[in-house]
Amino acid sequence: TQLLEQSPQFLSIQEGENLTVYCNSSSVFSSLQWYRQEPGEGPVLLVTVVTGGEVKKLKRLTFQFGDARKDSSLHITAAQPGDTGLYLCAGAKAAGNKLTFGGGTRVLVKP
Amino acid sequence: AAGVIQSPRHLIKEKRETATLKCYPIPRHDTVYWYQQGPGQDPQFLISFYEKMQSDKGSIPDRFSAQQFSDYHSELNMSSLELGDSALYFCASSLGEMTGEQYFGPGTRLTVT
Numbered sequence: 001t002q003l004l005e006q007s008p009q010f011l012s013i014q015e016g017e018n019l020t021v022y023c024n025s026s027s028v029f030s031s032l033q034w035y036r037q038e039p040g041e042g043p044v045l046l047v048t049v050v051t052g053g054e055v056k057k058l059k060r061l062t063f064q065f066g067d068a069r070k071d072s073s074l075h076i077t078a079a080q081p082g083d084t085g086l087y088l089c090a091g092a093k094a095a096g097n098k099l100t101f102g103g104g105t106r107v108l109v110k111p
Numbered sequence: 112a113a114g115v116i117q118s119p120r121h122l123i124k125e126k127r128e129t130a131t132l133k134c135y136p137i138p139r140h141d142t143v144y145w146y147q148q149g150p151g152q153d154p155q156f157l158i159s160f161y162e163k164m165q166s167d168k169g170s171i172p173d174r175f176s177a178q179q180f181s182d183y184h185s186e187l188n189m190s191s192l193e194l195g196d197s198a199l200y201f202c203a204s205s206l207g208e209m210t211g212e213q214y215f216g217p218g219t220r221l222t223v224t
Contacts, residue, residue: 030211031211031212033212033213035215040199040218040220041217041218042115042201042215042216042217042218043154043201043215044215045212045213045214045215048212088153090213092211092213094211095205095211096142096159096161096166096205096211097167097211098144098156098159098167098169099144099146099154099156099203099213100156101153101154102153103153104153
């Protein structure tokens, strides 16, 4: 059983539309991190959320950590073709602990 | 800003050979992690070091070993390579006592033929 699950696995939308990616777990995490990964490259850290209910914004990207620190979401407003990529959520049980990944969501934004 | 450095970026080995992957963490980061990512899969945790001591161990084969040196760089040693070891190997680093957010290197693509 996957400790962390992302949904959907794949999302295809038109430029200008909004999208939301979910990252869910039955376990509590001390932090959740969102990454974006291009093929053959290392994951690039987008944001870390640590406080239940926390909301962080990065330009058109909004990240939320659930009140119980078991789930998180990534919302992209007015998506652009440059947002196309693989988005990964990853949780850590404590600072300095290994990351458990959620399976990834592949986003395709068509012009 | 300085990032995690990994070398080599690409490595081709034959079955039963050995390989050594190197990782140089972000300056002042005290924790290093190794992950293995197969095609279409998530990165899977192998092993981590905090202040030069092994701090956690994941699904790392007995054929693999790793260590962190006094300058905080880390090496992953892989012996008796198998075809199934072909993957991307990532090193990540963090400042352990903080939020633990991990910064990944560009990876080493290992191909075993």
